[in-house]
Amino acid sequence: MSKVQMVVQETVQLPGGFRAAGEAIGLKRSGRRDMALLVSDVPAAVAGVFTTNQVQSATVKLDRERVRGGVARAVIINSGNANACNGPQGLRDADRMTELTGLLLGAPKKQVFVCSTGRIGIAMPMAIIEEGIGKVAAALSPRGGKNAATAIMTTDTRIKHATVTFKVNGKPVTLTGMAKGAGMIEPNMATMLAFILTDAAVERKALQGALKAAADQSFNRVSVDGDRSTNDTTLLLANGVAGNKPLKPGHPAWATFCAALNAVALNLAIKMAADGEGATKLVTVRVLGARSDAEADLAARAVANSLLVKTSWVGDYPNWGRLMDAIGYSRAKVEEEKVSIHYDDLLAVQNGVFAGTPLKALEKIQRQKKFTLTINLNLGQGAAVVYTCDCTEEYVRINYVE
Amino acid sequence: MSKVQMVVQETVQLPGGFRAAGEAIGLKRSGRRDMALLVSDVPAAVAGVFTTNQVQSATVKLDRERVRGGVARAVIINSGNANACNGPQGLRDADRMTELTGLLLGAPKKQVFVCSTGRIGIAMPMAIIEEGIGKVAAALSPRGGKNAATAIMTTDTRIKHATVTFKVNGKPVTLTGMAKGAGMIEPNMATMLAFILTDAAVERKALQGALKAAADQSFNRVSVDGDRSTNDTTLLLANGVAGNKPLKPGHPAWATFCAALNAVALNLAIKMAADGEGATKLVTVRVLGARSDAEADLAARAVANSLLVKTSWVGDYPNWGRLMDAIGYSRAKVEEEKVSIHYDDLLAVQNGVFAGTPLKALEKIQRQKKFTLTINLNLGQGAAVVYTCDCTEEYVRINYVE
Numbered sequence: 001m002s003k004v005q006m007v008v009q010e011t012v013q014l015p016g017g018f019r020a021a022g023e024a025i026g027l028k029r030s031g032r033r034d035m036a037l038l039v040s041d042v043p044a045a046v047a048g049v050f051t052t053n054q055v056q057s058a059t060v061k062l063d064r065e066r067v068r069g070g071v072a073r074a075v076i077i078n079s080g081n082a083n084a085c086n087g088p089q090g091l092r093d094a095d096r097m098t099e100l101t102g103l104l105l106g107a108p109k110k111q112v113f114v115c116s117t118g119r120i121g122i123a124m125p126m127a128i129i130e131e132g133i134g135k136v137a138a139a140l141s142p143r144g145g146k147n148a149a150t151a152i153m154t155t156d157t158r159i160k161h162a163t164v165t166f167k168v169n170g171k172p173v174t175l176t177g178m179a180k181g182a183g184m185i186e187p188n189m190a191t192m193l194a195f196i197l198t199d200a201a202v203e204r205k206a207l208q209g210a211l212k213a214a215a216d217q218s219f220n221r222v223s224v225d226g227d228r229s230t231n232d233t234t235l236l237l238a239n240g241v242a243g244n245k246p247l248k249p250g251h252p253a254w255a256t257f258c259a260a261l262n263a264v265a266l267n268l269a270i271k272m273a274a275d276g277e278g279a280t281k282l283v284t285v286r287v288l289g290a291r292s293d294a295e296a297d298l299a300a301r302a303v304a305n306s307l308l309v310k311t312s313w314v315g316d317y318p319n320w321g322r323l324m325d326a327i328g329y330s331r332a333k334v335e336e337e338k339v340s341i342h343y344d345d346l347l348a349v350q351n352g353v354f355a356g357t358p359l360k361a362l363e364k365i366q367r368q369k370k371f372t373l374t375i376n377l378n379l380g381q382g383a384a385v386v387y388t389c390d391c392t393e394e395y396v397r398i399n400y401v402e
Numbered sequence: 403m404s405k406v407q408m409v410v411q412e413t414v415q416l417p418g419g420f421r422a423a424g425e426a427i428g429l430k431r432s433g434r435r436d437m438a439l440l441v442s443d444v445p446a447a448v449a450g451v452f453t454t455n456q457v458q459s460a461t462v463k464l465d466r467e468r469v470r471g472g473v474a475r476a477v478i479i480n481s482g483n484a485n486a487c488n489g490p491q492g493l494r495d496a497d498r499m500t501e502l503t504g505l506l507l508g509a510p511k512k513q514v515f516v517c518s519t520g521r522i523g524i525a526m527p528m529a530i531i532e533e534g535i536g537k538v539a540a541a542l543s544p545r546g547g548k549n550a551a552t553a554i555m556t557t558d559t560r561i562k563h564a565t566v567t568f569k570v571n572g573k574p575v576t577l578t579g580m581a582k583g584a585g586m587i588e589p590n591m592a593t594m595l596a597f598i599l600t601d602a603a604v605e606r607k608a609l610q611g612a613l614k615a616a617a618d619q620s621f622n623r624v625s626v627d628g629d630r631s632t633n634d635t636t637l638l639l640a641n642g643v644a645g646n647k648p649l650k651p652g653h654p655a656w657a658t659f660c661a662a663l664n665a666v667a668l669n670l671a672i673k674m675a676a677d678g679e680g681a682t683k684l685v686t687v688r689v690l691g692a693r694s695d696a697e698a699d700l701a702a703r704a705v706a707n708s709l710l711v712k713t714s715w716v717g718d719y720p721n722w723g724r725l726m727d728a729i730g731y732s733r734a735k736v737e738e739e740k741v742s743i744h745y746d747d748l749l750a751v752q753n754g755v756f757a758g759t760p761l762k763a764l765e766k767i768q769r770q771k772k773f774t775l776t777i778n779l780n781l782g783q784g785a786a787v788v789y790t791c792d793c794t795e796e797y798v799r800i801n802y803v804e
Contacts, residue, residue: 054729054738055727055736056730084723085751087753119723121723121751230726311797311802312801314802315802317802320523324486324523325455328457328632334457352457396713396794400719
């Protein structure tokens with residue numbers, strides 16, 4: 001990741017040439033906003049990364065194909081129904097959503113993308129959806145970003161958005177993002193949806209590379225529950241309205257653009273972990289000293305996905321033994337007597353045994369709303385970080401109560 | 403597995419030449435029984451299978467070495483402290499436990515095995531333990547099996563024991579087992595402990611092979627939470643007091659012996675899944691039609707370990723979409739449109755989409771205390787089964803409340 005520092009504003013601010021809307025069309029029983037539309041007034045270069053799940057929603061199947069075309073005018077998004085495991089009808093419904101959106105905007109359906117999130121295996125209520133598309137199209141506005149970011153939420157408790165502004169050849173450029181995701185989250189991509197919009201002009205192939213790199217260091221480093229959704233999608237639209245010479249590697253502002261993209265993506269990703277279903281604590285799990293980065297990742301994910309570890313974080317007791325247990329069964333090489341573990345800056349485990357740190361001090365750290373666990377395997381130079389959260393009774397409740 | 407049918411009695415019945423005891427020595431704050439001793443009056447052949455975790459308790463390190471000697475006189479077991487991550491002192495303490503037990507029984511310490519289960523990383527309170535060993539040794543009795551089976555429990559809510567009797571060359575033989583395990587359970591081996599005793603004479607190498615095969619089809623098919631403990635141990639002692647010609651492959655009663663061992667092991671394993679921490683439902687996940695048994699196993703474990711799947715089982719709603727999601731991200735090959743899923747005998751999913759089954763009928767199955775999910779990938783002949791349970795708010799509570 002680029003080292004350029006970026007100031008991230010906690011807001012959604014649509015870049016030039018973009019409009020958005022988010023409306024309540026009747027998919028959510030709560031009556032909350034459940035359909036969003038993002039539109040670029042001119043054709044935008046588009047990049048996308050999608051779930052690696054073999055079972056994929058109709059929307060992922062469609063978008064994955066369309067992203068090859070490289071051009072996007074709009075993204076239509078519904079929450080409340082995943083349109084996954086709906087067979088050929090699901091594909092027809094997803095296609096129809098893009099067709100209708102395109103008709104209303106005067107754009108070919110091939111340039112319209114579609115995302116859905118919600119329950120799997122329920123037929124899409126197309127009458128409601130078709131009427132809803134008309135409603136969001138009518139509500140489009142350059143100030144509609146916040147409504148759109150609200151409409152994509154499902155079990156999210158907080159809106160997730162972030163904006164960075166910077167200059168390219170003296171021209172002001174905006175890069176803004178919105179995301180949703182609180183459960184079924186271990187992306188790669190997991191149901192997380194993220195949409196990042198910029199008025200920068202960016203060469204299409206470079207755009208895809210930049211998005212992939214940003215996602216690998218942000219969304220793909222989040223785990224709420226180790227489940228990977230059928231619907232995960234991140235789309236990045238760059239419409240060039242800022243008027244700069246198209247960005248690509250070698251352009252003097254390329255590093256700045258990538259830094260902005262990484263900053264927005266990481267900001268959104270950490271918000272997802274912090275807003276994990278039922279979560280009360282944001283926990284950063286950092287593994288150092290593995291034989292390779294890949295092994296560090298395996299160890300960090302074993303910790304972040306261990307149910308015993310995640311439940312222990314709900315309470316105050318710093319149950320470091322469960323961290324040792326989790327790295328021990330990970331597929332990373334571990335030599336028990338070499339392991340050290342810090343809770344924030346406090347050494348808890350040295351040479352694989354308790355370091356004698358006062359429990360009260362460790363408990364104080366674990367009581368915080370966020371803390372970092374640094375596990376050093378002391379075997380090599382491999383490092384990885386995963387952003388995760390505790391697993392509370394509320395997580396369980398959310399996932400069985402209809 | 404052998405197809406010989408065996409009648410399993412839900413009891414512990416010590417075979418000839420065995421004595422046992424279980425006492426409260428003060429390790430558990432609850433005041434419950436927390437130390438057990440199993441003794442063979444004559445040297446017994448011994449086989450063992452142990453955790454594959456790279457972080458291992460002192461007891462596992464010690465027993466793994468001693469099982470190579472092939473002879474056991476006793477097993478001393480404590481609950482309330484895992485003696486894991488205690489460094490060299492932990493090893494000295496474990497060794498001391500076997501030494502003292504051996505002194506009291508007149509047996510060399512090399513023939514004494516030791517198991518611990520409880521919290522990781524807390525120094526063993528050796529004064530209490532040494533006094534406790536004297537107490538259990540004084541309480542040994544041919545009728546002490548139930549007390550021993552009680553003393554090894556931690557968060558278990560029910561005693562786990564099983565007995566099979568059969569004949570070898572006309573001689574009556576008993577095979578009895580006891581186990582504990584409710585959390586940190588995905589064996590291979592996980593903290594599960596199981597002890598199986600028989601008065602049959604069995605050739606030592608054959609004994610180890612039979613135990614490994616039995617464990618693979620029983621304890622290693624259980625997952626409560628996907629965590630694999632530092633302490634998992636299964637020991638099988640055969641003391642030959644029945645007086646039969648030593649059993650081994652080729653002996654006419656070998657199949658009968660293996661069937662008895664498998665039946666007892668499976669009975670104990672299923673009891674572990676049913677008594678998973680906080681669990682209200684025993685769920686059997688069966689995957690058929692995978693490209694190989696190994697892939698079927700990957701798919702079955704993905705389902706059994708999915709937090710979203712396990713929490714969905716708490717409620718009535720048959721959230722088959724989450725089953726599709728879990729197999730989709732497993733490392734087993736899945737073609738969405740070929741998948742079928744049965745809830746018990748009721749078809750819920752066909753060709754990857756909802757089969758139109760009345761939801762009420764599926765909900766009725768999911769409300770049962772136990773049910774079976776059969777997932778057919780329709781890609782080959784591979785099959786696997788995993789025994790698991792739902793993940794309730796109570797599971798979470800157990801794991802953060804001290």
